Amino acid sequence: MQDRKRLEQGLADEAEVASRTSDIDTLFELAREGEDVIGDIERELKSFSERLETVETAMLLSGGNDAKSAIMAIHPGAGGTESQDWAEMLLRMYLRWAERHGYEAIVTDRLEGEGAGIKSATLEINGENAYGLLQSEIGVHRLVRISPFDANARRHTSFASVFVYPQIDDTINIDIKPEVMRVDVFRASGAGGQHVNRTESAVRMTHLPTGLVVQCQNERSQHKNRASAMKQMRARLYEFELDKKKAEERKLEDTKLDINFGSQIRSYVLAPYRMIKDHRTKLAIGDVDRVLDGDIDRLTHAFLVYKKTGKTAGDGKDDLPD
Numbered sequence: 395m396q397d398r399k400r401l402e403q404g405l406a407d408e409a410e411v412a413s414r415t416s417d418i419d420t421l422f423e424l425a426r427e428g429e430d431v432i433g434d435i436e437r438e439l440k441s442f443s444e445r446l447e448t449v450e451t452a453m454l455l456s457g458g459n460d461a462k463s464a465i466m467a468i469h470p471g472a473g474g475t476e477s478q479d480w481a482e483m484l485l486r487m488y489l490r491w492a493e494r495h496g497y498e499a500i501v502t503d504r505l506e507g508e509g510a511g512i513k514s515a516t517l518e519i520n521g522e523n524a525y526g527l528l529q530s531e532i533g534v535h536r537l538v539r540i541s542p543f544d545a546n547a548r549r550h551t552s553f554a555s556v557f558v559y560p561q562i563d564d565t566i567n568i569d570i571k572p573e574v575m576r577v578d579v580f581r582a583s584g585a586g587g588q589h590v591n592r593t594e595s596a597v598r599m600t601h602l603p604t605g606l607v608v609q610c611q612n613e614r615s616q617h618k619n620r621a622s623a624m625k626q627m628r629a630r631l632y633e634f635e636l637d638k639k640k641a642e643e644r645k646l647e648d649t650k651l652d653i654n655f656g657s658q659i660r661s662y663v664l665a666p667y668r669m670i671k672d673h674r675t676k677l678a679i680g681d682v683d684r685v686l687d688g689d690i691d692r693l694t695h696a697f698l699v700y701k702k703t704g705k706t707a708g709d710g711k712d713d714l715p716d
Contacts, residue, residue, distance in 0.1 A: 404452075404453075407449045407452070410445070411445075411446070411449065414438070414442050414445070415442075417438065418435070418438055418439065418442065421434055421435045421438060422435065447695055450695070450699075451527075451691075451694070451695050451698060452523070454695075454698040454699065454701075454702050455523050455526035455527070455698070457526060459525055459526070459560035460523060460525060460526025460529075461522055461523055461525075461526065462524070462525045462526075462560040462561050462562075463518065463519060463520040463521060463522075463524045463525065463560070463561040464518070464519045464524040464525040464528050464558050464559065464560060464561060465516065465517070465518055465519075465558070465559045465560075465561055465626055465629050466488060466516070466517050466518075466519060466528060466531075466556065466557070466558050466559075467514070467515070467516045467556070467557045467558075467559075468481050468484055468485055468488075468512070468514065468515045468516075468517075468554060468555070468556055469481065469513075469514050469554065469555050469557075470507070470511065470512070470513065470514075470552075470553070470554045471534070471552065471553030471554055471555065472553070473550075473552050473553070474508075475507065475508070475509050475510050475511060475543050476541060476543060476550050476552045477511070477552045477553060477554060478507030478508075478509075478510060478511025478512055478513060479507070479510045479511035479542075479543070479552075480511070480535075480537045480552040480553070480554050481507075481511055481512050481513075481514075481515065481554040482507070482510075482511040482512045482515075483537070483686060484535060484554055484556065485501075485504075485512060485515050485517070486686075487685070487686050487687070487688055487690070488517070488519070488528075488531070488688070489501075489517070489688070490687055490688025491688040491689070491690055492519050492521075492524075492688075493688065494688050494689065495521065496521065497519050497520060497521035497524055498518075498519070498520040498521060499517055499518070499519050499520075500517060500518045500520070500612070501515060501516070501517045501612060502516050502517060502518055502610045502612045502622050502623075502626065503515065503516040503608075503609055503610050503611055503612065504516075504612075505583065506583070509543075510543070516608070516609075516610075516626065518561065518622075518625075520561070525558065525559075525560040525561070526698075527694050528558045528694075529558060529697070529701075530690075530693060530694045530697035530698065531556045531558060531690075532556060532557060532558050532659075533555070533556065533657070533658070533659030533660070534553055534554070534555050534556075534657060534658040534659060535553070535554050535555070535556060535658065535659065535660050535662065536551065536552070536553055536658040536660065536661045536662065537551065537552045537553075537554075537661075537662045537664070538550075538551050538661065538662070538663045538664065538665065539552075539663075539664035539665050540664070540665045549665055549666070553658065559629045559630060559632075559633045560629065560632070560633070561625070561629055562625075562628050562629050562632045568628045568631055568632055570601070570624075570627065570628065570631065574601060574602050574603055575599060575600070575601060575602070575627075576599070576600040576602060577597065577598070577599055577600075577620070578597070578598045578599075578600070579594040579595075579596065579597055579598075579616060580594055580596050580598065581593070581594050581595070581596065582595055582596040582611035583596075583611070593614075593616070594616065595611070595613070595614055595615060595616045595619060596609065596610070596611030596616075596619060597609060597610055597611070597616060597619040597620045597623045598623070599623045599624065599626075599627050601627060601630075601631060604631070604634055606627065606630045606631065606634065608623050608626040608627050608630060609623060610622040610623040610626065658673065659672065659673055659674055660672045660673060660693070661673065662682065662685075662686070663682075664682060668680060668682045669682065670682055670685050670693075671708075672693055672696065672697070672707075672708075674697065674700055674706075675693075675696040675697055675699075675700045675706050675707045675708065676706040676707060676708030677692065677693060677696040677706075677707040677708050678708055679692060679693070
């Protein structure tokens with residue numbers, strides 16, 4: 395049914411593109427005959443360009459897992475409160491992005507930072523093409539700003555890493571034997587009331603052969619946390635095995651596994667000027683607030699084009715501050 399829905403949507407998009415192309419041709423014919431339709435042409439071309447970008451993005455999502463929902467993990471880099479606050483800003487950005495696209499976003503694990511921000515966060519983003527779109531976010535994100543935590547108002551650079559995995563549905567068999575799993579239960583941290591503080595509802599799972607660890611403490615019920623943690627573990631193991639089998643074909647995933655805080659994929663500069671620059675696609679965006687409020691579609695589209703064709707969206711210059 396999902397394949398049929400995608401095919402039907404593709405046919406509908408094709409028909410819409412053909413119809414709107416015909417309408418624009420008609421407007422140009424009227425302009426040649428002396429009609430005052432320049433304003434109509436400009437509005438139609440702007441709207442049509444935005445629609446074509448959306449259709450092109452859907453066409454670029456052709457990978458085997460692109461249509462799946464996603465599991466995202468965010469971790470701050472070195473730098474204490476600064477990086478923890480940056481990690482929380484990224485979490486908010488992705489939650490707002492999910493809201494903009496009508497995706498269901500569930501924070502399954504959130505470890506609060508000391509004073510501000512977060513030490514880590516894991517969230518599920520449920521919806522078609524969530525994984526395919528969010529692949530553009532895998533890597534290290536760099537923030538340059540005047541620190542709100544510095545009494546001397548100095549400029550600080552912070553880092554946070556983002557990992558994205560496809561959610562594995564029940565049609566893919568990931569066999570996890572109980573004897574290779576260690577399950578620990580503990581009391582959830584943070585807000586939640588007396589029930590959370592008195593009961594061991596949080597769950598941490600460790601896959602002994604690979605050392606993969608996931609945990610969930612979002613629900614009050616240990617049973618629900620266990621089910622959510624198992625879903626995350628199945629996704630992590632699927633990705634782990636896929637990387638082993640197709641390492642030579644998965645350059646993006648190799649970059650993710652070798653990630654370090656000297657190889658950022660994107661910089662968010664809030665001082666001395668305001669700009670976001672993706673170092674892979676060379677796309678630069680001046681409206682920083684809009685992006686941090688969840689509008690990352692231009693960045694996502696540029697990455698998908700770059701991944702498919704190698705074509706960059708910018709001029710290649712990298713004049714951001716150190």
